[in-house]
Amino acid sequence: MSLVDKLKDQMKEAMRAKEKVRLGTIRMALSAIKQVEVDTRETVTDEQAIAILTKMVKQRRDSIAQYEAANRPELAQAEAEEVQVIETFLPTPLTEDEIAAIIDATIVKVGAASMADMGKVMGALKSEVQGRADMSAIGALIRAKLK
Structure with missing residues (x-):
């Protein structure tokens, strides 16, 4: 359905x-x-x-x-x-640990090394976490990991 x-x-x-x-x-x-x-x-x-x-x-x-x-x-x-x-109609939200694991895996998958690669990481993550996590919070976490 x-x-x-x-x-x-x-x-x-x-x-x-x-x-x-x-x-x-x-x-x-x-x-x-x-x-x-x-x-x-x-x-x-x-x-x-x-x-x-x-x-x-x-x-x-x-x-x-x-x-x-x-x-x-x-x-x-x-x-x-x-x-x-x-x-109630959105998928269950991801926990902070799940978000961190997904971000780490995506950074490795796209080969991101610096802030210049942030767009690649966000693009790859968007479909996976859409509706399950706040994208602005995810962006902040990605920035912290790509410094």
């Missing part, structure tokens, strides 16, 4: 259970996926859907930080609830 099909099934369950936040968040996710399908005129793959959901989580985390800085905890809480719903 594809990720889009899972989202649609969960949307139906949220409707039956009258879970407004969950229903609204799933509808928002399906809408974002549909927008990409319309724009590209192609069916979204699971990898693309994960990328879309990851982007949605990142946007909401940015919003949470801005709402907290503006002293609006009720809006930050609403965004946090949406993040929790979206994360």
Whole structure:
């Protein structure tokens, strides 16, 4: 079953259970996926859907930080609830040890020796860790290892 099909099934369950936040968040996710399908005129793959959901989580985390800085905890809480719903559809996050092992293996695989090779490492890692780890944190770890 594809990720889009899972989202649609969960949307139906949220409707039956009258879970407004969950229903609204799933509808928002399906809408974002549909927008990409319309724009590209192609069916979204699971990898693309994960990328879309990851982007949605990142946007909401940015919003949470801005709402907290503006002293609006009720809006930050609403965004946090949406993040929790979206994360249920993403793959399980990698641990720090798993991330370090993947980075080390990728550096060896692409033969990276300096910061000039960081793009190669990031490109090789992206498909493997997409949706399972924060790419900005991974970039910082790669920088530390390629000094």
